[in-house]
Amino acid sequence: MNDLAAATLPPPGEFSENEATKPFQLVKYFSVTSLVIILLFSLLISSAVSRRASDFFLKKREQYALLLAENLNHQVMVRFVIPTLRDHGGINVGQPEQFKLLDAVVKNTIHSFHVNKVNILDMEGNIIYSTQADFIGRVGDEGPSFRSAAAGKPVSIMEPPLNFFEMGGGGKRVLKTFIPLRDERRLTAELGPTRAVFEIILDISQDFREVWLNQMLILATLLVMMALLFVILRSIVIRGQRIMAQRAALQARLEEQLNQAERLASLGRMVAGVAHEIRNPLGIVRSTAELLGSRVDESSKPLAGVIVEESTRLNQVVTEFLDFARPQQLKLEPLKVEEVLDRILKFLQPETQRLGVKTVRRYQTPRVMVLGDEDILYRAFLNIFNNAVQAMEEGGILNVATSTEKSGKQSLVRVEVSDDGPGFEPEVKGRLLDPFFTTREKGTGLGLSIVSNIVASHHGKLELGDAEGGGAKVVVLLPAVGGLH
Numbered sequence: 001m002n003d004l005a006a007a008t009l010p011p012p013g014e015f016s017e018n019e020a021t022k023p024f025q026l027v028k029y030f031s032v033t034s035l036v037i038i039l040l041f042s043l044l045i046s047s048a049v050s051r052r053a054s055d056f057f058l059k060k061r062e063q064y065a066l067l068l069a070e071n072l073n074h075q076v077m078v079r080f081v082i083p084t085l086r087d088h089g090g091i092n093v094g095q096p097e098q099f100k101l102l103d104a105v106v107k108n109t110i111h112s113f114h115v116n117k118v119n120i121l122d123m124e125g126n127i128i129y130s131t132q133a134d135f136i137g138r139v140g141d142e143g144p145s146f147r148s149a150a151a152g153k154p155v156s157i158m159e160p161p162l163n164f165f166e167m168g169g170g171g172k173r174v175l176k177t178f179i180p181l182r183d184e185r186r187l188t189a190e191l192g193p194t195r196a197v198f199e200i201i202l203d204i205s206q207d208f209r210e211v212w213l214n215q216m217l218i219l220a221t222l223l224v225m226m227a228l229l230f231v232i233l234r235s236i237v238i239r240g241q242r243i244m245a246q247r248a249a250l251q252a253r254l255e256e257q258l259n260q261a262e263r264l265a266s267l268g269r270m271v272a273g274v275a276h277e278i279r280n281p282l283g284i285v286r287s288t289a290e291l292l293g294s295r296v297d298e299s300s301k302p303l304a305g306v307i308v309e310e311s312t313r314l315n316q317v318v319t320e321f322l323d324f325a326r327p328q329q330l331k332l333e334p335l336k337v338e339e340v341l342d343r344i345l346k347f348l349q350p351e352t353q354r355l356g357v358k359t360v361r362r363y364q365t366p367r368v369m370v371l372g373d374e375d376i377l378y379r380a381f382l383n384i385f386n387n388a389v390q391a392m393e394e395g396g397i398l399n400v401a402t403s404t405e406k407s408g409k410q411s412l413v414r415v416e417v418s419d420d421g422p423g424f425e426p427e428v429k430g431r432l433l434d435p436f437f438t439t440r441e442k443g444t445g446l447g448l449s450i451v452s453n454i455v456a457s458h459h460g461k462l463e464l465g466d467a468e469g470g471g472a473k474v475v476v477l478l479p480a481v482g483g484l485h
Contacts, residue, residue: 034233038226046222050215057211058175061204062156065177068113069154069198073181075109076102081183081195093120093128102129110200116174119199120181123150128196140199149178149197158204175202278314286311330373330457334481337370337377337413338363341400344382348389356395364403370413370478372458380454384417384474387448391421391472399467404480411480412460418467418474 080102084091093099106118106129120129125142127135140146145155156177177200183192286308293304345352345359352359388398399418404411448464455462455476463475 034230038230039223042219042222042226046215046219049218050211053214054208054211057207058158058204061175061202061207062177065156065175065200065202066154066179068110068115069177069179069200072106072109072118072198072200073179075105076181077183079105099129103131106131114202115200116203117199117201119201121146121197121199123194123196145176145178146197146199149180150194152180152182152194154179172203172205173208175204176200177202330376332371332373334369334371335374335377336367337372337415337478338367338402340374340377341381341402341415344378344385345400347382348385351389352398355389355392357389357392357398358396359398359400362399362401367402368404368411368413368480370458371481372478376454377458380451381415381417381476383448383451384476388417388419388421388472388474391419396420396471405477407477412477413480415476415478416473417476419471420467420469421471423466423470423472424464 080098081091084098084101088095088098091098093102102120110118110131115131117135118129118131119127119135119140121140122128125140125146127138127140130136145157148155154177156175158173158175160173177198179198179200180194181196181198182194289304289307289311293308341361345361351357385398392398397420399416401414401416403414403416405414406412448462452462455478459479461477463477465473465475467473
């Protein structure tokens with residue numbers, strides 16, 4: 001065991017004492033870590049999906065604005081520029097008649113297209129026409145977008161620009177598209193020179209609010225899915241930690257049982273050797289005392305009787321030592337445990353009557369057979385009954401009950417013995433099965449240890465506890481065999 005402990009324990013100084021004894025809180029660490037990871041992944045996934053949706057939507061709106069601008073360019077050239085040059089010889093939007101014609105062409109073209117405003121800028125950036133008359137004559141946008149359109153390349157920009165973490169739901173947002181107004185009279189592949197610049201302004205605030213609502217829906221859906229995943233994973237981890245704790249407790253019990261078995265084996269070998277050495281001289285002392293008692297006068301006979309009596313008691317103690325030390329040689333056969341109990345109760349009847357102890361039997365019907373050695377089981381239950389009767393020095397009730405219960409696929413016969421005595425003291429419960437531990441002055445402390453060994457040799461289980469109404473309770477579980485009788 002020392003080698004095993006040295007192999008399983010970490011090197012000194014690697015863990016502190018608190019860390020070594022503190023249980024690993026798997027559920028706690030998993031819950032915090034997984035919750036943070038799930039929330040981050042939910043936000044990242046929803047942001048990525050919403051960003052892609054926003055970019056796709058914005059691209060479609062740009063294509064829509066460019067198509068609208070091209071159509072507007074065609075309508076202005078065909079329905080305004082050409083007729084005006086033909087009828088007036090030149091273009092002057094400041095003339096009411098020309099402005100009225102241009103305004104009608106533009107408004108008819110953008111009708112029902114949800115256009116916020118259309119401006120026409122000359123090559124110097126001055127607004128020569130606007131669907132909002134108060135803007136005419138002002139200086140328009142002379143930024144890079146205007147200059148790019150004046151150079152012949154259409155451009156679309158969004159104002160205000162979209163931030164990285166902003167997916168919609170904010171304030172008003174518009175899309176400005178700048179496209180050159182070109183001469184379409186040429187039939188060659190090359191377009192004509194840029195005469196002016198269209199500035200088309202689309203209000204896309206509502207569209208982005210819908211994108212934002214979709215983002216919230218995606219986020220909520222992901223959070224619900226992640227929450228369900230978190231609950232499932234957490235239940236699995238809790239079950240895993242419970243299994244780990246059970247296995248750790250089982251391993252600790254097995255190690256303790258192994259240590260106890262090694263100690264008992266060493267102790268048993270020592271006790272067997274000592275008992276054998278004592279028994280032979282003890283027999284000589286007893287026989288000598290009996291011989292002296294037959295030869296001395298009447299006044300000395302009581303002294304010889306004391307020697308014989310104490311030798312007999314000491315022989316019983318030695319017998320208990322040997323019963324504890326040597327392995328039980330069982331002669332197993334099917335038997336009814338109730339018959340063994342009745343034999344013991346009949347044997348103890350004079351003692352129970354003397355102490356005023358009443359016996360109450362509650363046997364199951366029909367009875368179930370167990371596979372055991374009747375004589376050895378008799379000794380075990382006799383020890384249990386003796387302890388119960390001796391605990392009720394002022395009288396009481398001795399309850400003896402049998403029943404059947406299931407342990408997995410195995411059927412067990414349960415024998416429960418309880419008394420009205422003071423019961424087991426809480427501070428000594430853990431030591432009741434230790435060899436040589438006793439609370440009585442004349443006890444050897446081997447009674448329950450022998451009982452435990454006998455029950456274990458029958459593949460049974462011994463349980464010690466407190467009775468419901470006070471007193472001690474001893475339960476013996478033995479494997480059942482055969483059918484009901």
